[in-house]
Every structure is written in C-alpha cells, then in structure tokens.
Amino acid sequence: MSTVSSPPRLLEAQVLTDAAQLQRLVPEWEELWRADPRATPFQSPRWLLPWWRHIGRGALLTLAWRDAQGALAGLAPLYVWPDADGRRQLFPLGIATTDYLDVLARPGSEEVVARDLFARLHDLHERWDVLHFPQQRAGSPLLAAAAAHPRAHVLAGEPNPVLALDAPGRIPRSTLANLRTCRNRAAGIGSLSFATANAQEIPACLDALQRLHAQRWTQRGEPGVLAGTAVRAAHSESAPLLHAAGLLRLHVLRLAGETVAVLHALADAPQRAARSHYYYISGFDPGHAFFSPGSLLLAHAIEQAQGEGAVAFDFLRGAEPYKYRWGAADRPMFTLRLASR
Template sequence: MKNHREGYAMNFELHRDFPESLDEEWTRLLNQAAVHVPFLHPGYLRGWWQTRGGGEWPEAQLALVTARREGELVGVAPLFWTPRAEGGAALMLLGSVEISDYLDVIARPQDLAEFIRGLLAALPGLDLPAWSALDLYNLLDDSPSLALLEAEAAAAGYSAQVERLQHSPFIRLPGDWETYLAGIDKKQRHEIRRKMRRLEESGVPFRWYTADDPDRLAAEVDDFMALMAQDAEKAAFLTPAMRQHLHHTARWALGAGCLHLSFLEIEGHKAAGYFSFDDLNRLWVYNSGMDPAFNAYSPGWVMLGYLLQWANEQGRDEFDFMRGDESYKYKFGAVDRFVMRVRLEC
C-alpha cells in the first residue's frame, strides 16, 4: 500500500514480500548509501528471511518499506514485525539480531534525514498488525542514522533509547605485510611469525586456498560447518535452519562476487576455515572453524596470518573481525568500534 503525507516529497510503500524487481534498484541505491555493508544486500536479506534468521524469529511478518521520489527509489527500510518477549510487538531490521553483524536503513547521505523523518511519520499509517516499538539492532557507532533517529524521534511522537551492544574490532591495513607487522605489539609480531614459521618449516604438506568452484561450493560449506562443529557452542548453533542459512549465504556471496571462503589444509585435511566477505575493499570475517587435532600447528593463528598477508598484498583497506571482543583479535592489532541498538517506543 502507499502512504502519502503532506510536507514530504517521498512516497512510502509497504511490501509484504521480496519483489525481485527491486533488486537492481536496491543494489544501485546501496552502492551510494550512507551505510553500505554486506548484510544490506537484497540477496543476503532474502535468504535471511527464508529461514527467519536461521530460525531466530519463528513468528514474523515482512514489513519492507520503500520510499520513492518522482518514481526513483531513494530509501529502503528492510523491516519485519514480530511479537516481543516482554509483551506487545516491534518492527525490527531484517537481519536482526544474531547472524547479521551490521544493519541499517538504506538511503544516500543527502536523502537520509528526509527518509528517516518520512519513515517515522509514515510507519503508523501502514497496514501492519499493532506494534509499539521500532527496535533497531546492530547499527555501527559511526552510522549517521543514529543521531537522525534520536533527533527525529520526539517530533514524530516516539521516545528514544540508544544502547551500546558489542565490540566490533577491525584493523586498518597499510597495504604492505611487513608494514602491518611493524605496527603491532612486538611480542605479538614475533608470536605470529613464530607460529607461521613453525608450520612452514615443519616439513608436513600444507596449503591454504579459497573455495571458488560453484560445483564444489556445497561440499566446501559442509566441510566448513564440520570445522565449526568441533566447538560445542558452535555445534549447538548449527541447527538445520542455520545450516540452510549458511548455504544460501555462500551461494549468494559467490554469485555476487564477494565470497571469501578459505581453508588451511595440513597433511591433506582441513585444519582451519574462515567464511568471509571480500567486499567494498575490505575483508569481513563472518565465522571460523578449527580442527583441534591440528592444534600443534596453531591453525587459527596461522590462517589469520595468511589472510592478513593476502588482504595487505591485495590492497584491502580494512580487515573487519566484526562482532565479538575475543582477545586474539586485539593481539593481531585490531581496534574497537561498536554496534548499537536504537529503540523508539510509541
């Protein structure tokens, strides 16, 4: 349905499904958006919706809101409706909460304020089940949407709360492996070199490679999940719906040209794997898995070393560990940023 409000040049429309006809416009808009991250691609979010976040949201209704100005797509709020555990219901960003590290609304910088203002005005008039909160998770702390949502909330009749959720460390890359190493703590630099050298001088056959054969992709993803499942917490995470989500995400990312699924093999066996996105001149590390049978070779550290060396040599600007404050990230020289939650109550 369409919602017209006086004083706003944007025309808002509610979609109850994912129209594939939007993909080209959506992607073009995302490429110019104030916030551009892999988890906002329509292909990724369509797959997320098919499994409801790997089973995270069993009761949900799609509430995809678009805005047009004179027929041109100028904004997307990828939302869904769901009941809240504390009572009532909320509108949330598709991708929330557990498996999509960074989320936001989508508009060009010059349109973002008008889009958020118009969205907050339009939402109560859309044909949706009753809801009492707009609950937005996983916005980066430097997202311009944060200040705009707070600023526009009162005028639109909402109360706003902003909360810091999680650390999300990253490394700015200098473009040279030795320069990168020289910029981290001396003790950690020696430790990285020592562990990489130990494997390289061990005499055992090893290699690291990136899986990019479409015919082998499903098997490679299964192998990756087998590595993940060596950890009890990750094994519990890998429900059938979550496995389906990871397969879809890998297929989408390969088709979009941004999949970086890499493995370290030792003596012909996969010892470590990293599922990453190579997008926007950054490497975004989505998940990882290790086989403890090869702990003597420190496969996780060694693989990270090779990935960082590759990213520097390929001229990537950043190495993004995404959410989580595990200590090893900081040992590799990561610095903090944070993901935030903005809750607007009616």
C-alpha cells in the same frame, strides 16, 4: 504494495508486506546498495533475502522510498516478530546473525530517508510495539534523526574491533612471533597450503566449515552457531550469490592435503573506495590446535585483504581478546530503540 496515508513528503514511501514484493525489488535493491557508500555486504539482497527465507520469522513490514522519477532512493528492510510476552518487536532483517544493520539510501537522500522512517513508523504504529535496531555506526543518519525523537533511545552496543591495514606495523610483534612458531610446528608434520574457494568448491568448503566449527564447540559442550539447519541453508543459498558479486572469501588451510581450517569472510564491492574485509566465522580442527591452524588462516586472510587493497580488516561485533592481539581497535556501535506509543 500499499502506500501509507500521510502528509506529502519529499519522497514517496511504500510498504512491502510479503516476500514476493521484496523479491521483485531485488534489481533496484542491488543498485541502491551499490550506490550507498556506507553499505556493507550484510545489507545486500544477496545476504538478507536468503536470511529471510530460511531464518526470518514473522511478518514483513519493509519501507521503500522512491524519488520523483520513481527510482528507489531508500530501503529499510524490517519485519514484525511477536515475542513470548506478546510484544510485537520490529526488527531489521538479518538481526542476530548479521552485522551493520542500517537502512540504505542514495547519496543526498540519507537525512530525508532517516527522518521519514520515524514519520512512517508513526503512521504504522498499530502494527508494532517496540523497534529494536542494533549494529548502528557512529554518524549514522538514523541515529542523528533519533536524537530529535522523544521516544527514541540510543544505547551503546557491542564494539566492532577493526584492524587498520593502511598503516605499517599494525600487527603486534608478539603475534608475528607466535605465527612463526606455529608455522615451524606445522612444518614438522606436513606441508601447509592456503586457498580461496572458487564457485565449484563452495559447497564442500561450507560443509567443512560446519564440521570444523562444530568440532570446536562440541569440546565446550555447545552446538555452535552453524548447528541449525536453517542457518546452514541460508549460507548455502547466499554464498554462491555473494561469490558471483565478488563479495565472498572462503579461505581454506590444508595440512598435507587435509582441510584443517576454514574462514568465512566477506568483502566490500570491488568498485568501492576504502574497502574493508569482514571476518564472519571460522572453524578449525581442534586435533591440530598445537600449531594453531585458525591463527595461521586468519593471518592469510589478513594478508589477502591487504593484497586486494583493503584499508581495514573488520572482526565484527564482540570484544573477544584474540581480536586485540592482532592490533584491532574498537569501533563504537549503537542500538536504536523506539516505542510505538
């Protein structure tokens, strides 16, 4: 661990450049993540460290801030990846397969951490060429700090359609009618049962998710996002960790005992106020498409989120039409870009 040489600031910044340093930070990282009211499960070490071990490539260039008492006050998990043109791209851990990629900060330290990030990156400019930081929400302290930086650019990103659960009548009547039709069709061929995987059932459910997801995408002539061994390994490692913290929801739909759909969702920490559930990925058996098992399981996941007191069901990035049929409304998202020189 090396300290960056720069003028004194309110927080001490350190640079983490190898996985062992990042691993040793996990207890403090977890505590910081729980303290940040804006943090989502995607910023947890339970999600990002498996991602880095199995999917990430390049060199870590993570910044950590400590307060005067030595407590971790901020964290920006970054890494450098050289692209095909030789440009050294500076990315957040989790990019491409992760949503809500923001820095972590303790309440009261958000603006200091965000401003100091730009200063520290200037100090480190010889190690990277272009920062690409997608999945930023409106009101992010990082975007506010970028407004004062001459080389920073904030671009519109893919919106996140979000279904509000704290108001009645949010799901359109046409969708509810379609669900009734699907249930009636399924009842004609067998009994339906819904379940949420426990710790022992996680490996089998992940295998079923991968198989069902692949079946659907094979019909389109594409492998699907779970086809890579690295992606599957990352989920196999992260899922039990997320489950142990109360963050994982692996919903399963069975028809006459046969698994016909699996939905992978995440949830905010149990102690978090105004919690959201996040629809990450799903798979269903295309042979049963006539009664739409994916829609039935999604309805179950939304009901479960409501039952747990969640205020929002977040469909995550992408403006696919089916999300709006459930009554979701766009949450604007942004991408921060910055050149080192």
